[in-house]
Amino acid sequence: MTERDFDEIAALALKHTGIVLGRHKANMVYGRIARRLRQTGYRNFADYLEYLKDNFRDESTNFINLITTNLTSFYRESHHFDFLRDTVIPELKKKSDKKVRIWSSGCSIGQEAYTIAFTLAEAHMASAFDVKILATDLDSNVVSTGAEGVYPADSLMSVPDDAVEKFFEKNRTGNQVRVKKSIRDLVHFKRLNLLEGWPMKGKFDVIFCRNVVIYFNRETQKTLFNRYADYLPVGGYLIIGHSESLNGLTDRFKSLGNTIYQKIY
Ligand SMILES: C[S@@+](CC[C@H](N)C(=O)[O-])C[C@H]1O[C@@H](n2cnc3c(N)ncnc32)[C@H](O)[C@@H]1O
Known part of the structure; x- marks a missing residue:
């Protein structure tokens, strides 16, 4: 994942979710998107990003679900x-x-x-x-x-x-x-x-x-x-x-x- 790939991912995340992905989140983002690359068969981030942008209606749910952090528990902050x-x-x-x-x-x-x-x-x-x-x-x-x-x-x-x-x-x-x-x-x-x-x-x-x-x-x-x-x-x-x-x-x-x-x- 190049810096340019990361910046594009961060820009899409900000636009569609409001979530700010600073550069310090690069490893986390890499791990999550790499999972999707394996599922879809894309060999690199640039190709996946191209696909994501061209098919945003179909792929956005998968992309967004990868970007969110869902940590929670019962009685959290009780x-x-x-x-x-x-x-x-x-x-x-x-x-x-x-x-x-x-x-x-x-x-x-x-x-x-x-x-x-x-x-x-x-x-x-x-x-x-x-x-x-x-x-x-x-x-x-x-x-x-x-x-x-x-x-x-x-x-x-x-x-x-x-x-x-x-x-x-x-x-x-x-x-x-x-x-x-x-x-x-x-x-x-x-x-x-x-x-x-x-x-x-x-x-x-x-x-x-x-x-x-x-x-x-x-x-x-x-x-x-x-x-x-x-x-x-x-x-x-x-x-x-x-x-x-x-x-x-x-x-x-x-x-x-x-x-x-x-x-x-
Ligand atoms: C860390 S969890 C917090 C869960 C729970 N409120 C708690 O405190 O345990 C944050 C949640 O916010 C959701 N979220 C992030 N951006 C959102 C958006 N633009 N609209 C709705 N939900 C969003 C994420 O999907 C995630 O499930």
Whole structure:
């Protein structure tokens, strides 16, 4: 992979995903695209790039799925779920329309969205309220995995024992688990590119967008955070990842600490 190949790949990634690939990511990009070269039979990066550009409609999904980084886990940054349980849920319980709408944006394989669902179910929200959790990601593979809700058994390491009992079923060999249907039914998975149009009509009570914007430049972050503000009522919450911040990007939220923000206008 020449520097020129890398720059072309980085330019395509930025344009279509918002993901910034600095030169220090060259080894990672090399490994991921080399895999696709082997699958397609192209002998070098330049030929594959030519093919990608000429057949972007057909090949873009494969390319994009290689570019994304999907690291996630159940109960990741668990203080956010404590906040949901202790602060947000008591407020949601007072809603007269009994509608609960939460968005896991950049959901990867769905473990964040399911942790939200577990937290609501534990607070007995699932039956008494009209609960819908939207889980979206750009990568079509992770969206399918999320909708299936099937994971290796060792991904339960971060899940408390009582939640494992309540919310998962094991397969016969015990090496895989599946989120129970009653929980899966609360979560709706969709492919959505955050850079493009959003089809959702209503607002959300809470938006989780954690460990997504770290891959974007400040301009994209600014646009995105202001769009999130449009999708929240005043008082609604935006929860971002531990290394992310709204500082200098939007003044429409106030910080509540722990990368939790509340919309002010
Ligand atoms: C590191 S994962 C974070 C998963 C989860 N939110 C968490 O914190 O555990 C980042 C996700 O953002 C998604 N992503 C990256 N660019 C995106 C875009 N333009 N639109 C939608 N999702 C995107 C990636 O596909 C990836 O699954």
